[in-house]
Amino acid sequence: MKKKKPLKYSIPFNGLKEGKHDFTFEVDQAFFENFPFSDIENADITVNVEFEKKSNLFNILFDIDGMLHLYCDRCNDSLDIRILGKERLIAKFDDENYSESTDDIIIISPSDNDLDLSNSIYEFISLLKPSKLEHKNIKDCNQDVIKKLNE
Secondary structure (H helix, E strand, O other): OOOOOOOOEEEEEEHHHOEEEEEEEEEEEEHOOOOOOOOOOOOEEEEEEEEEEEEOEEEEEEEEEEEEEOOOOHHHHOEEEEEEEEEEEEEEEEEOOOOHOOOEEEOOOOOOOOEOOHHHHHHHHHHHHOOOOOOOOOHHHHHHHHHHHHO
C-alpha cells in the first residue's frame, strides 16, 4: 500500500492576527495521490485563499483557476479542461458539535492550531469538473477510435 504524503494545504491560524490574510496553494498530481478514489489524476491548478480571521470564526474565500488533465469519454485521448470557480467556507469553533458541519460551514475544535483545507479544495475542484468529458469538436478526437465506434 502506498504511503500517503503529508498534505500541505493548511493554514496555521493560531499565530495570525485578526483580519484578512492571503494564501496560495498549488494543486498538482501529488495532491490527487492522497485521494485514492479520485477520478482526477493530474492537474495544474492555483487556489488563492482569502482567509479572514475573526474572534470566533473564519471566513474563507477560494478562487480556483487552472487545468484538469483528463481523458475524453468519447475517444480516450488526453483532454485538458479549464476550470474557474469561487467558493466560500466558514469555520466555527465548537468543542462538542462536530456533527453540525454542513457543506459551507465546518466545525473545528478550539484546541486546533491549523486548518487543513485539502478536503475542501478537493471537493471544490471535483464539483467544477464537468460531468461530460469530451473534446468540444469531434474532429479533435482520435479519428481511429471514432471510426471504430461508427462501425
